[in-house]
Each structure stands twice: as C-alpha cells, then as structure tokens.
Amino acid sequence: MKRYFIIQSQSPFNDPAAEQHYALAKDLVDSGVPVRMLLVQHGTTVAHQGTQNSAFQQLLSSDVELYADRFALHERQIQEEELHPGIVAADLDLVAEALLAGDKVIWH
Amino acid sequence: MSTAQTLTFAFMDPPFESERTTTFFRLLEASLEAGANIKVFAYEGAVALAFSKQQAHGNSVHGRGVDEEAHPLSRQWIAALQQKAKERGLTFDWINCGLCVDERGVNEVISGCGRGSPADLWKFASAADNTLVIGTR
Numbered sequence: 001m002k003r004y005f006i007i008q009s010q011s012p013f014n015d016p017a018a019e020q021h022y023a024l025a026k027d028l029v030d031s032g033v034p035v036r037m038l039l040v041q042h043g044t045t046v047a048h049q050g051t052q053n054s055a056f057q058q059l060l061s062s063d064v065e066l067y068a069d070r071f072a073l074h075e076r077q078i079q080e081e082e083l084h085p086g087i088v089a090a091d092l093d094l095v096a097e098a099l100l101a102g103d104k105v106i107w108h
Numbered sequence: 109m110s111t112a113q114t115l116t117f118a119f120m121d122p123p124f125e126s127e128r129t130t131t132f133f134r135l136l137e138a139s140l141e142a143g144a145n146i147k148v149f150a151y152e153g154a155v156a157l158a159f160s161k162q163q164a165h166g167n168s169v170h171g172r173g174v175d176e177e178a179h180p181l182s183r184q185w186i187a188a189l190q191q192k193a194k195e196r197g198l199t200f201d202w203i204n205c206g207l208c209v210d211e212r213g214v215n216e217v218i219s220g221c222g223r224g225s226p227a228d229l230w231k232f233a234s235a236a237d238n239t240l241v242i243g244t245r
Contacts, residue, residue, distance in 0.1 A: 041127045092134050096142040099115050099238040107242045
C-alpha cells in the first residue's frame with residue numbers, strides 16, 4: 001500500500017488552507033492509508049503546545065504520524081519539550097527516506 | 109554510471125526571497141546524504157538560483173564588509189551540492205526553463221547547469237524513482 005508523506009509549510013495562523021491540509025491527512029488515514037506529516041518553516045508554529053487550533057487538535061488525535069523540522073523549530077526558539085505530545089522533532093533526512101521508499105510526497 | 113536511486117525536484121522560487129529556498133537546498137543535501145542521484149528542474153524565479161553574476165555584498169549599516177557579512181549566494185550552494193555529489197559518485201543534474209531564463213535575463217549560469225524546457229521535467233520525472241514538486245504558494 002502506498003503511504004503519504006505531507007510536508008506542511010504553512011501555519012493555520014497565516015494561511016487558512018493549512019486546516020484543509022490537516023483535514024486531508026486525517027481523512028486519508030481514517031480511510032486506512034498510512035500518513036506522515038512533517039511540519040516545516042512557519043508550519044511548525046502550531047506544534048508549540050501553547051497554541052490552540054481545532055483542526056490541528058483533531059489531527060493530533062488522529063493516527064497521522066506528526067513530525068516537526070528541528071531546524072525550523074530552532075529558528076523559532078521552540079524547544080522540543082514544548083511541542084504538543086505526539087509530535088516528534090526530525091530532520092529532512094526523513095523526507096529523503098520517504099521519497100526513496102516510494103511514498104507519495106506532497107508539498108503544501 | 110551511478111546505480112543509486114534518482115530523485116527529481118521541481119522548484120520555482122527565486123533566490124533571496126523565501127524560506128522555501130533554504131528548505132529546498134537542505135532537502136537536496138539530505139537526499140545526497142541518503143545516496144540519491146539528483147535531478148532539478150528550475151522554473152519561474154528559480155532559474156536565477158544558478159545565475160553566475162550573483163554578488164555578495166557587505167552591510168554598511170552594521171559596518172561589516174563583504175567577508176564579514178558572508179552573504180549567502182545560491183549559485184555557491186548549487187556548486188557545493190555539485191561537488192558533494194561528485195565526491196560521493198552521484199549525479200547532480202540541473203536544468204533551467206529556457207523561457208523563464210529569457211524573461212529574466214539570467215542566461216549566464218554556473219558550470220553544470222543547463223537550459224531546457226518543461227519537457228525536461230517530464231523526462232526527469234520519467235527517469236526518477238520519485239519526484240517532488242515544490243510549488244510557490
């Protein structure tokens with residue numbers, strides 16, 4: 001079965017379309033397709049546990065595997081221990097591995 | 109000839125504008141680290157990434173000269189990735205969309221970067237194990 005790997009570069013706080021991308025990931029995983037999402041750039045801001053966004057909260061409670069780009073977190077002074085539970089800090093080698101494994105990789 | 113897997117990337121952001129450009133170059137490096145051959149199709153503003161006449165500058169407001177400012181240039185990042193691929197026995201192909209180049213007058217590109225058309229993206233994607241399109245928002 002194909003897996004999806006979504007690179008989410010937008011934050012719901014500056015691009016409402018981000019919430020549609022969260023919903024897409026959740027719908028895919030609810031239909032039985034494995035989905036991973038890597039938050040990059042401003043997309044990482046929602047990973048801070050102090051943020052509140054209902055669409056992202058639904059994503060957090062889904063089976064989508066969530067990662068946040070360590071480089072982008074560092075740029076924004078977000079510590080790994082400040083992430084919402086369930087989000088794992090990662091590097092871009094995760095994307096390279098997904099591409100080489102044949103995952104469907106989508107940039108948002 | 110390299111027997112490694114090949115990844116194709118399509119990118120359209122210009123240099124010095126967007127955080128996407130930094131992420132894109134980091135992703136290329138990560139892919140080389142993972143042992144992949146790389147093919148890049150640059151279009152729209154991204155054709156200026158390889159422009160050979162990019163010049164670093166100082167920062168007179170902060171009193172820093174060219175060397176101190178260490179202004180990053182995308183042509184140097186591309187050259188560094190070309191070198192990294194060579195050292196690892198991997199390929200690193202870069203094609204600029206010719207019409208996009210002409211529109212912007214950035215015909216002079218660094219060695220190893222070529223000129224083509226969107227048909228090259230199709231050829232790159234057809235020859236690759238996987239393709240990632242990074243669109244501008």
